[in-house]
């Protein structure tokens with residue numbers, strides 16, 4: 001029998017029990033659909049992350065205070081006290097690939113305005129920080145270099161803080177209390193939204209002069225980070241090298257010993273985000289595997305029912321000359337048609353779902369053709385694997401027993 | 407190994423005395439828990455090419471059991487069965503399927519048509535498993551349906567056909583691959599006498615063209631249209647005789663009251 005005839009017979013047989021066939025396919029439809037949808041959204045999210053990172057400036061470098069291991073315990077990044085303001089000045093002075101640098105330190109703060117109360121992160125830095133991060137103001141301006149020198153009580157706030165403390169009232173010029181110290185609000189930053197890479201709210205922040213933070217709030221004179229912009233995108237790798245060499249030298253780190261700081265450029269950060277995406281893909285693949293197995297068992301179950309129901313038909317076919325192989329092929333084809341149809345419908349369902357999701361989130365839809373090809377191949381494999389046993393059962397029926405079956 | 411079943415007169419004459427079915431001391435038991443049903447108790451028979459044999463006997467005398475063995479659907483518990491000089495017990499399942507497909511046409515006691523499948527598709531079934539094209543298979547199926555007088559019922563489902571028409575579809579299906587032997591288990595059971603005679607007319611014509619026919623029936627009226635009559639009793643052959651004066655079914659029909667089809 002040629003394949004076309006077999007497929008036609010399979011379609012007829014399945015068409016006779018449309019409802020049952022569709023319900024059987026449901027497992028595969030949902031499995032394939034979910035995976036396609038999530039892969040589509042995931043790919044879109046990854047692309048968005050990459051774009052956001054690029055938007056931060058591809059010539060941006062982040063120098064962080066390193067980890068110390070104290071009595072065998074890792075203290076987390078930023079726990080060394082060796083990164084200092086003079087390091088930043090040295091970077092500006094001695095690293096030709098570095099263009100601008102801003103020092104940074106942070107603390108947590110309880111902010112009060114009137115009856116409103118908000119817990120947030122307080123960063124201390126210098127005005128050039130806003131340029132390096134290309135972060136504009138929606139109202140007011142940055143504090144000045146003069147404010148830094150005077151350790152003035154002035155603050156720039158993020159949109160989330162503004163919303164929670166001021167709501168509809170005007171915030172510029174108002175006085176807020178951070179950990180009981182009065183600060184005058186001079187600027188409100190443009191909202192940046194949730195970081196797609198880290199998942200934290202970038203607008204939940206207060207930024208004050210670094211001197212104010214160090215002298216009046218934390219009492220520490222070391223830095224947690226230095227933000228550097230390289231002279232160009234191409235120079236960012238050179239800048240990274242120069243900064244690392246300079247800091248090892250300044251911190252007197254012996255050759256072979258670990259750094260007490262780290263330097264990241266945004267390309268690295270993009271890699272990290274990409275890696276996270278890969279882990280997610282792997283996770284999705286395992287979900288896919290589970291749902292396909294469940295779908296496959298559904299197909300196997302219905303095929304076994306079908307073989308029993310159609311025992312007489314099998315007997316008739318054998319009586320008129322169908323071989324074991326013919327019968328096996330027929331039932332195997334039915335299983336594969338079921339799973340392929342399910343897979344196809346799953347792909348359509350997944351594509352429309354991912355389109356809807358990404359449209360609501362404003363991300364691009366990205367479903368690569370490779371994913372679709374893999375989905376098709378997988379659903380076919382499920383059909384063959386789970387259809388094999390029922391088909392074998394059918395093929396091994398004895399013709400006369402099958403004809404007698406009531 | 408296949409001999410042609412074409413209605414070629416010269417070939418028919420030449421092979422007239424060739425033995426096509428040879429059964430020796432065939433037994434069939436069914437084990438039913440403690441008890442053993444002895445359905446066939448030593449049947450021996452020789453059928454030559456071109457014969458038209460009827461098998462009669464009381465219900466339960468083993469006729470269907472014997473036919474199933476002849477049709478290579480079932481195997482004897484003991485004894486030998488040679489089909490065209492081939493020992494059937496030595497054949498593989500695949501070879502048996504091939505024999506059922508083009509050497510033997512089988513008409514079942516209950517028609518065994520596929521429900522929700524048109525008459526044409528039912529008849530086409532054996533052609534699907536033969537090495538012929540779809541177009542050729544359809545052509546032969548239409549011819550076979552025309553032969554049994556159902557040329558205008560190709561698109562009907564079994565549920566839309568009368569008992570006699572269903573039986574004729576089953577006969578067309580048995581003939582479609584041009585077998586050399588037709589085995590029919592009560593093809594006229596439950597049919598009115600006119601329809602029965604019509605079916606016997608078809609069989610007589612096919613037999614004239616060289617087809618070997620073995621037919622089971624309860625009715626002596628039907629059995630007389632054959633050339634040889636065998637009686638089964640309790641799983642044995644009780645009587646085996648030639649029929650001397652054989653009426654032509656086509657003539658008998660003339661004298662029967664006409665019915666609406």
Ligand SMILES: Nc1ncnc2c1ncn2[C@@H]1O[C@H](COP(=O)(O)OP(=O)(O)OP(=O)(O)O)[C@@H](O)[C@H]1O
Nearest residue numbers: 436438443444445464465466467468469470471472
């Ligand atoms: N599958 C089976 N299992 C057990 N016993 C069986 C089976 N098939 C047939 N028999 C027994 O074998 C005997 C012969 O049955 P068979 O069907 O050959 O009779 P028959 O001559 O065709 O009868 P009828 O004229 O009613 O069709 C019966 O006693 C029957 O009960």
Ligand SMILES: [Mg+2]
Nearest residue numbers: 469470471515
């Ligand atoms: Mg019977």
